[in-house]
């Protein structure tokens with residue numbers, strides 16, 4: 001087995017590291033967390049440096065990078081600046097994947113080149129008050145207009161990341177009343193966010209402040225028929241297989257945060273003294289560090305294996321979910337240990353540890369809960385469906 005990255009991948013990692021060091025000072029990242037602003041100038045710089053085109057086809061201004069290339073970039077961004085790692089995953093990775101797989105030539109030409117240039121941002125609206133895990137309980141409905149040339153949308157979505165700064169809302173909704181099965185009659189519409197009848201209200205949350213999340217109301221929102229993505233009523237079956245890559249990317253985000261927490265904790269242990277010696281001489285804290293590093297390295301093996309499977313065109317649903325289950329727990333445990341190592345200072349906003357802890361916690365809930373990840377794995381292992 002070859003665990004080496006290629007020379008190109010090593011250069012890619014170094015380039016992102018340099019970008020992060022030079023363009024995203026810690027103080028600026030703390031400020032973003034305080035203001036909740038989206039870092040638009042940095043987003044544009046990423047476009048100018050060619051990062052945003054990484055996974056896109058050359059035809060649309062991209063460099064045709066693989067899932068392995070993607071997670072290298074995401075891991076390095078998440079180590080310092082989640083506010084870029086999350087949109088890089090959603091707006092770039094996921095949008096490119098689903099538009100490339102399901103979009104018409106017109107949709108691709110409208111969206112993909114602008115993604116690479118940093119000219120548009122997107123969000124994905126699945127969850128509703130009626131259900132996040134039970135997402136098929138969704139009620140938002142799009143009715144075809146009488147002439148069949150448009151859809152008229154009514155309903156609400158909840159917890160939608162980046163909706164307040166997005167140009168398009170990829171909205172997953174019902175297009176069939178009373179389908180024979182709940183998974184039937186689902187479609188995806190690419191809704192321009194400035195369309196009349198849309199209201200977007202940000203919701204206060206614990207962490208990940210600069211990517212916001214929002215409630216979206218659709219009140220008789222009319223969208224031309226050309227904005228249907230993929231086949232009408234087949235959305236569930238077309239979209240679900242495309243989400244595996246998202247799990248791998250979010251695993252890389254978890255690991256980036258965990259690595260930052262680990263490095264800060266080790267540095268702090270060499271600086272802080274108690275009982276006449278630096279705290280890195282206490283065996284119990286050394287064991288914490290050994291645990292943190294082992295968890296991170298184990299998570300990286302799972303995450304890079306999932307990325308490699310996808311890069312080589314193999315089945316990845318099980319491994320991507322395993323990686324996500326592990327990494328979302330790892331970031332939770334590593335940031336918790338990091339807090340413990342920093343003692344009272346870890347609980348102040350003077351240090352970044354509390355932010356890592358807040359930012360990392362959500363991954364056991366979103367995009368997939370720990371419980372649902374385990375359900376999926378157990379079912380894949382042949383157990384009966386438990387719900």
Ligand SMILES: Cc1cc2nc3c(=O)[nH]c(=O)nc-3n(C[C@H](O)[C@H](O)[C@H](O)COP(=O)(O)OP(=O)(O)OC[C@H]3O[C@@H](n4cnc5c(N)ncnc54)[C@H](O)[C@@H]3O)c2cc1C
Pocket residue numbers: 123124125126127131132133134158159160161162205208213362365366367368369370371372375386387
């Ligand atoms: C920061 C953040 C960003 C988000 N961004 C987006 C976004 O961009 N787009 C989007 O569409 N959604 C988004 N979400 C929503 C997210 O996907 C849901 O919160 C998540 O899927 C859980 O759904 P829920 O909140 O309704 O919890 P519930 O589904 O109500 O779950 C509550 C608890 O019950 C458990 N549970 C439910 N069903 C089962 C079962 N069958 N077996 C075992 N346990 C079960 C869950 O695991 C959980 O512990 C975001 C959420 C957060 C917190």
